[in-house]
Amino acid sequence: SSPQTFYDAVGGHDTFVRIVHRFYEQVADDPVLRPLYPEEDLGPAEVRLRMFLEQYWGGPQTYSQQRGHPRLRMRHAPFPIGPLERDAWLRCMKVAVDEENLEPERHRQIWEYMEMAAMSMMNKAF
Numbered sequence: 001s002s003p004q005t006f007y008d009a010v011g012g013h014d015t016f017v018r019i020v021h022r023f024y025e026q027v028a029d030d031p032v033l034r035p036l037y038p039e040e041d042l043g044p045a046e047v048r049l050r051m052f053l054e055q056y057w058g059g060p061q062t063y064s065q066q067r068g069h070p071r072l073r074m075r076h077a078p079f080p081i082g083p084l085e086r087d088a089w090l091r092c093m094k095v096a097v098d099e100e101n102l103e104p105e106r107h108r109q110i111w112e113y114m115e116m117a118a119m120s121m122m123n124k125a126f
């Protein structure tokens with residue numbers, strides 16, 4: 001049998017649903033992030049981020065089936081993302097991830113990834 005994926009180890013679908021839902025609850029109230037979202041309904045954006053993270057961590061590959069290659073930097077090009085936006089994104093995500101009470105090593109892994117990913121999405125310097 002293949003080794004357990006990170007996705008399975010942290011509780012699979014339900015865990016990712018909770019993290020991303022909590023993240024978007026924060027986004028809805030965030031004065032920096034909320035205006036960047038073109039749609040009034042954050043629901044579809046929530047589903048896309050959830051599918052992407054599930055796929056990244058070894059869960060179902062539904063994101064790519066529905067959206068194709070992630071190309072996340074390209075998809076974020078329409079939104080100005082500087083240090084302020086990056087920090088706001090990470091602040092919202094930290095609340096969501098911390099509430100899961102993951103094992104320290106799992107927490108460290110996912111948080112390191114979030115910091116790296118948020119940094120790499122920046123497309124302006126200020």
Ligand code: HEM
Binds near residue numbers: 067118121
């Ligand atoms: C889409 C903002 C970082 C993953 C979006 C959208 C916005 C946005 C405004 C469009 C909403 C929509 O899909 O309708 C930001 C900002 C970030 C950030 C301000 C600050 C750093 C990240 C990071 C990831 C990510 C780090 C991954 C770990 C996604 C995904 C989508 C998305 C998967 C949907 C792409 C698609 O399939 O169309 N983001 N994002 N974002 N974001 Fe971000």
